[in-house]
Amino acid sequence: MIKTIEQAYQFVKKVKVCTIFSSDKVEHASLWEHVDLPEKQPGEKGWGKKMTAVWTWKNQLPAQYPNEIFYGKINGGFAVLMDMDYMASHHFPRAYKDIQTQDGLAQHIYSKVVTEPWDTTSLRKATMQEVGCTKSQFDTALKNLQVTMNIARLNDPQIERDTWVAFKELYLNIWKQCVNDDI
Template sequence: MVKTFEEACEFVLKHKVCTVFGSKDSPYVSLWDHTDLSAKKPAGGGWSPRVQAVWDWKTRIPQTFPDEIFYGKVPGGDAVLMEMNYLREVHYPKAYQPIEELPELSQQLYELIQMEPWYTGDLRREAMERFGCTKSRFDTALKKLQISLNIVRSLDPRIENDFWLPFREVYWDIFERYQESGD
């Protein structure tokens, strides 16, 4: 069972892919389900020790070890932490979809992110105003961009909220490898 940041890193590397929070439909092991910290909320309110730890780890692990661990979403929409070689050799060739194959709203969001990185809230407001979409449609389109490996969250530890960048700018080596091979 996982209790520390170091153990959480080892857990991800051992399992290659794990969901951040539990998902009954996921084929992957869950970091949440294997974290041995209290899920009981403190008397004064706030997050339980387990929520605090797992929420921190999902961001801090890939920021601390960007060459070893990837944060993203998999088909079905689950947030995962993934060992980088698994991303490179197995997941990317199966999951990547060219932007042209995605729904129009996803393509429109991608165009905005390509021009400049965006925080989720700012991007949502811009998309709702510019494209007339609902919050739900926006969330679905953003999730599709993550699942298809067209965008990723910034790994800059100074950025606390989700800040979106094109996948190919962060992981050019992976993107280029499969574009050249035609896979």
């Protein structure tokens, strides 16, 4: 059972892919079900030790080990931590979909992210004003851009909000191995 971030790191390296929280809709193990810390107790303020650890580690692991741990989304929109070698050799080649095959809203969001990093809140607000989409439509498009490996979360421990960049900006070597385009 996992009690430290180092043990969480070893867990991700061992299982190759794990969801952040458990779900019977995926075959992957979850970090949540393997963390051995107390859940929130009655009367306790905040999230409790287990939730705080899992939520923190999902960001810390890829920031602390950027060449070894990947954070992303898989089909169904499930957040995962993934061994980087596994992501590059197995997941990316299967999951990647060219941005031109995505809907107009996803392409609009991508056109913003490919120009400069955007945090989710600012990107959502700007996109909703520019194209008149709903929050739900935006969230779905953002999730699909992650699932199709077009965008990735920036792994900067100094940034507190989820901030998005083009996948190929963050992982150019993986991109070049799998995608045949003129960069």
